Amino acid sequence: MKSWISFFLPNDEYKERKMLYFFSEGSIILFLSLIAMVICNYYFNISTETALLLSIAVFLFYVLGRYILSGIEYTDIATEKSYNRELKTIFIRTGSFVVIFMVCYLIFGNTPSSQNEWIEIIGFLLSVGLVWFIINFISLKRSYKRNKDLI
Amino acid sequence: MKNNVKITRIKASMTQEQLARKVGVTRQTIGLIEKGEYNPTLQLCIAIAKELNKTLDELYWEVEL
Numbered sequence: 278m279k280s281w282i283s284f285f286l287p288n289d290e291y292k293e294r295k296m297l298y299f300f301s302e303g304s305i306i307l308f309l310s311l312i313a314m315v316i317c318n319y320y321f322n323i324s325t326e327t328a329l330l331l332s333i334a335v336f337l338f339y340v341l342g343r344y345i346l347s348g349i350e351y352t353d354i355a356t357e358k359s360y361n362r363e364l365k366t367i368f369i370r371t372g373s374f375v376v377i378f379m380v381c382y383l384i385f386g387n388t389p390s391s392q393n394e395w396i397e398i399i400g401f402l403l404s405v406g407l408v409w410f411i412i413n414f415i416s417l418k419r420s421y422k423r424n425k426d427l428i
Numbered sequence: 429m430k431n432n433v434k435i436t437r438i439k440a441s442m443t444q445e446q447l448a449r450k451v452g453v454t455r456q457t458i459g460l461i462e463k464g465e466y467n468p469t470l471q472l473c474i475a476i477a478k479e480l481n482k483t484l485d486e487l488y489w490e491v492e493l
Contacts, residue, residue, distance in 0.1 A: 291457040291466055352454035353445070420456075427459025428444070 292349050299347075303340040310335045345412055348419030355424035360417065367413045375406040431488045434462040436480045451475040 389395045448455045460466035
């Protein structure tokens with residue numbers, strides 16, 4: 278079946294079908310949350326920016342959450358050895374991202390001038406790195422658990 | 429859907445990974461098909477049958493497992 282959305286979908290047919298379900302569910306939840314926001318707007322004053330950001334967040338969190346929990350990301354991780362190897366890779370990848378981002382920020386951005394600014398940027402980077410690591414870790418764990426039963 | 433894919437694959441001395449690579453899907457998808465947790469498209473059914481040198485009937489027709 279030809280559709281422009283095929284461009285965003287994986288080649289594997291099971292994964293493709295799952296992703297289509299996640300996108301469809303996300304769209305319906307987004308639609309319902311927009312209706313809820315329209316109703317809430319009669320009683321509270323919701324700014325346009327808040328409504329738009331909330332809508333994007335609802336869709337992204339739902340689709341991402343479903344994708345992570347479904348365990349379809351790491352399709353080949355089925356043994357303890359490959360699981361540990363992939364975990365190590367995720368750790369190194371996250372660490373590299375944090376270091377590279379920090380270096381780029383110091384070269385191309387503003388160099389923090391006070392202790393507070395240093396704490397702010399380091400804290401921000403560590404938080405992003407931690408969230409990214411946790412997301413990948415959960416996805417890996419779920420994939421491993423799922424694949425183990427399929428051998 | 430119950431099927432004979434796993435038995436046939438093992439008889440053909442093929443791993444899930446090898447079959448997956450040959451038919452262009454992931455190992456997880458082959459595992460799910462073998463366990464009967466995912467119903468593949470007709471296109472994939474035919475690709476698997478061709479790789480395992482079997483007919484669709486032999487692989488997917490109602491079987492007693």
